[in-house]
Amino acid sequence: MSIDLTENSITKEVQSTFDGCHDARTREVFVALVRHLHDFAREVRLTGEEWFTAVDFLERVGKITTATRQEYVLLSDILGLSVLVDLINDQSRPSATDSTLLGPFYVEGRPTAPNGADISAGIVSGMPLFFTGRVVGPAGDPIPGARVDTWHSDGDGLYDVQQAERLHGHLAMRALLTTDGEGRFWYRSIAPRYYPVPTDGPCGEIIRAADRSPMRPEHIHFRFHAEGYDPLITMLFRADDPYLASDAVFGVKRSLVVDFVQHEPGTAPDGTVVDVPFQTVDWTFTLNPSAG
Numbered sequence: 001m002s003i004d005l006t007e008n009s010i011t012k013e014v015q016s017t018f019d020g021c022h023d024a025r026t027r028e029v030f031v032a033l034v035r036h037l038h039d040f041a042r043e044v045r046l047t048g049e050e051w052f053t054a055v056d057f058l059e060r061v062g063k064i065t066t067a068t069r070q071e072y073v074l075l076s077d078i079l080g081l082s083v084l085v086d087l088i089n090d091q092s093r094p095s096a097t098d099s100t101l102l103g104p105f106y107v108e109g110r111p112t113a114p115n116g117a118d119i120s121a122g123i124v125s126g127m128p129l130f131f132t133g134r135v136v137g138p139a140g141d142p143i144p145g146a147r148v149d150t151w152h153s154d155g156d157g158l159y160d161v162q163q164a165e166r167l168h169g170h171l172a173m174r175a176l177l178t179t180d181g182e183g184r185f186w187y188r189s190i191a192p193r194y195y196p197v198p199t200d201g202p203c204g205e206i207i208r209a210a211d212r213s214p215m216r217p218e219h220i221h222f223r224f225h226a227e228g229y230d231p232l233i234t235m236l237f238r239a240d241d242p243y244l245a246s247d248a249v250f251g252v253k254r255s256l257v258v259d260f261v262q263h264e265p266g267t268a269p270d271g272t273v274v275d276v277p278f279q280t281v282d283w284t285f286t287l288n289p290s291a292g
């Protein structure tokens, strides 16, 4: 290694330290990472003070991160990296439902629920919402036994995990369902609402420094697993939402914008008589067959 490093020669020196990588992909990724990091520092003429600020920022992102507060995921989201990775890796056929980001509010320990269940668990109030869905293959063939995760905010734009104290740690507005013999799944819940991404941590500093909107348009999350098909992570967005074109995490795709239909009191799709106004959403999700 040279001991006469210059601003430009150091990049090759660092890259060559990855020559011994046993895994070619690891080498490729680190060599490119060093190139881009060094070019970035040279381009913006990064000062020592700015470098310390960045290290302190990343340290604070790490310190605030927990299983239910995913600040690193949020950082990736607000920088558009999560959606970029999703776009780069989208190999599905055009007929398949588009994917989008997972977000930080997916919880592994979510409850299972039978079709027709009220997944708001009656512990969160809001306008009743009845969701009816179908899961099909590219030819419209139903996929029975598909596992369907769904999760969404309450009518104030808050997820259960953001109000753990009030809900005594109960999970609500999320469930794992299974499609019936015709690929159908359905549940009752409460209508979600647009909400700001969490801004009380380090990522909030970036949003405020740029005077950016922290808002996400109203949506419902879905995650599908079915044998013989690629997993799908996606969301459905409310068509008349004011924040569709300014999503803080760049997650909206035109194909995922759907009607959340408003109804006067009456009979819901599952036959329940509802004595207050309610909403319905109906959507068919098309999965992509696995390659192998």
Ligand code: BEZ
Pocket (backbone or CB within 6 Å): 074, 077, 101, 102, 103, 104, 105, 197, 198, 216, 249
């Ligand atoms: C969400 O939709 O749950 C979400 C996605 C990215 C950042 C914050 C929230």
Ligand code: FE
Pocket (backbone or CB within 6 Å): 103, 105, 152, 153, 219, 221
């Ligand atoms: Fe969300």
